[in-house]
Amino acid sequence: MRRHTIEPRPGWQQIVEEQGCVYPLTRFPDGSLRPYWDESAYYSFSLPEIEALEEVVEELHAMSLAAAGHIVARDRFAELGITDPRLAALVAESWHRRAELPSLYGRFDLRYDGTGPATLLEYNADTPTSLVEAASPQWFWMEERFPGADQWNSLHERLVDAWRRQAALLPPGPLHFAHSAGDELGEDLMTVAYLRETAQQAGLETEALPVERIGWDRISGRFVDEKLRFIRSCFKLYPWEWLTTDRFGPHVLDTLDNGGGTGSTCWIEPAWKMLLSNKALLAILWELNPGHPHLVPAYLDGPRELAERGGWAAKPLLGREGAGVTLHPPGADPVVRDEPCCYQALAPLPDFDGNRVVLGAWVVENEAAGLGIRESAGPVTDGYARFLPHVIL
Numbered sequence: 198m199r200r201h202t203i204e205p206r207p208g209w210q211q212i213v214e215e216q217g218c219v220y221p222l223t224r225f226p227d228g229s230l231r232p233y234w235d236e237s238a239y240y241s242f243s244l245p246e247i248e249a250l251e252e253v254v255e256e257l258h259a260m261s262l263a264a265a266g267h268i269v270a271r272d273r274f275a276e277l278g279i280t281d282p283r284l285a286a287l288v289a290e291s292w293h294r295r296a297e298l299p300s301l302y303g304r305f306d307l308r309y310d311g312t313g314p315a316t317l318l319e320y321n322a323d324t325p326t327s328l329v330e331a332a333s334p335q336w337f338w339m340e341e342r343f344p345g346a347d348q349w350n351s352l353h354e355r356l357v358d359a360w361r362r363q364a365a366l367l368p369p370g371p372l373h374f375a376h377s378a379g380d381e382l383g384e385d386l387m388t389v390a391y392l393r394e395t396a397q398q399a400g401l402e403t404e405a406l407p408v409e410r411i412g413w414d415r416i417s418g419r420f421v422d423e424k425l426r427f428i429r430s431c432f433k434l435y436p437w438e439w440l441t442t443d444r445f446g447p448h449v450l451d452t453l454d455n456g457g458g459t460g461s462t463c464w465i466e467p468a469w470k471m472l473l474s475n476k477a478l479l480a481i482l483w484e485l486n487p488g489h490p491h492l493v494p495a496y497l498d499g500p501r502e503l504a505e506r507g508g509w510a511a512k513p514l515l516g517r518e519g520a521g522v523t524l525h526p527p528g529a530d531p532v533v534r535d536e537p538c539c540y541q542a543l544a545p546l547p548d549f550d551g552n553r554v555v556l557g558a559w560v561v562e563n564e565a566a567g568l569g570i571r572e573s574a575g576p577v578t579d580g581y582a583r584f585l586p587h588v589i590l
């Protein structure tokens with residue numbers, strides 16, 4: 198794994214916008230605009246490195262599924278903040294019926310510097326983003342700049358194949374694709390639009406609408422779209438913890454299609470994916486696999502020995518893009534925060550020429566499918582991170 202600097206292509210911004218990355222710039226607090234899509238540098242890997250990383254990702258995914266099964270079997274929902282008995286029961290039912298429910302993708306965030314083993318920092322299998330730039334613009338960048346190279350990137354083909362394989366699990370009628378209209382950057386909109394495109398290429402009938410425009414028909418007791426058609430199935434880039442707690446949350450639970458002919462609306466990702474997008478998973482993984490080379494120590498009740506052994510990061514169970522993450526060096530007072538957190542051993546991101554890098558490794562269904570790389574100036578990968586392309590040389 199190496200970082201290389203390179204001259205960006207003339208007109209790069211227009212190029213990537215036409216390829217779906219309509220948010221190529223990030224506005225910083227001082228009002229300045231700086232590249233989010235950053236092709237002034239790229240990373241290269243050897244083929245054996247990528248093959249090893251693929252094996253790590255699929256092993257981590259299998260371990261995560263085993264941990265989800267453990268949570269359900271041992272009724273540990275409260276440790277994930279799922280304290281509503283009805284919601285817990287529906288999540289458990291969703292898990293038991295997962296073979297009957299469509300489920301698409303997820304993204305592991307890994308620490309890797311090209312020397313030691315890759316280790317898991319986080320897993321989001323409910324609403325992961327940075328998909329568009331990983332699947333499309335970086336592939337076309339490679340074809341233009343390095344036509345003889347390769348890339349860890351089978352995302353598009355695997356997504357289309359996944360929809361095709363799972364079409365039989367969908368109820369009749371169009372598959373709706375919903376995003377939040379509150380997305381100002383366009384990232385959620387384009388992620389949903391891209392996933393809708395892959396579904397259409399798989400031969401599915403689709404419709405798009407904002408989450409805020411989903412209606413509730415009191416007479417039939419069902420969700421409807423803007424044409425007043427029943428929403429039988431819906432891919433939503435809208436976290437389950439929001440979906441179940443907002444104004445219409447009770448209706449979501451009342452009408453949840455959890456397989457087996459129950460309910461009237463099938464949501465994708467399914468409810469059991471809540472178990473894989475909660476940072477309590479990191480602590481349960483460590484508990485079930487202590488000392489595993491691809492995990493770092495993590496706990497739910499406090500930093501324990503991490504206060505003296507290398508420090509720790511405190512992560513809210515449902516935080517995204519670094520929100521609420523605090524870093525604590527060795528010797529700091531082992532403070533337990535008021536909100537539920539995961540206390541994970543401090544694993545400083547690798548520093549390449551002053552840039553802190555994290556690997557976003559994608560899973561489609563149960564297979565490793567691609568890589569996206571983000572860099573940040575600080576120790577936490579946040580909303581000001583940059584996306585850089587990669588090649589296999």
